[in-house]
Amino acid sequence: xxxxxxxxxxxxxxxxxxxxxxxxxxxxxxxxxxxxxxxxxxxxxxxxxxxxxxxxxxxxxxxxxxxxxxxxxxxxxxxxxxxxx
Numbered sequence: 001x002x003x004x005x006x007x008x009x010x011x012x013x014x015x016x017x018x019x020x021x022x023x024x025x026x027x028x029x030x031x032x033x034x035x036x037x038x039x040x041x042x043x044x045x046x047x048x049x050x051x052x053x054x055x056x057x058x059x060x061x062x063x064x065x066x067x068x069x070x071x072x073x074x075x076x077x078x079x080x081x082x083x084x085x
Contacts, residue, residue: 003073006050010072013046025069040066047076055079 001009007025014020020033029035044063048054055063059079066072 003077006076007069007073009050010069010076013043013050014069017046018043023069025073027069028067029069030067043072047072051076051080053083 011023014023014033018033018035018039023033027033040063044055044060062078063075066075
């Protein structure tokens with residue numbers, strides 16, 4: 001899955017499931033969209049479905065640094081590369 005396809009899927013999830021309106025890739029999710037820790041847990045579950053595997057505790061803890069959609073995309077790419085290598 002390319003970054004563009006991944007981006008499209010994440011944007012679809014954020015708009016459909018979290019009611020984001022016109023999210024920008026560098027928007028601060030919390031400040032600009034009211035994204036909270038419960039939303040983050042729900043999003044991690046959706047990312048697991050998207051990737052087709054369960055995230056480890058360590059991988060989930062790394063998600064705490066996510067602030068933007070670009071951060072989400074970077075995070076997923078890092079996990080996928082770690083699993084492939």
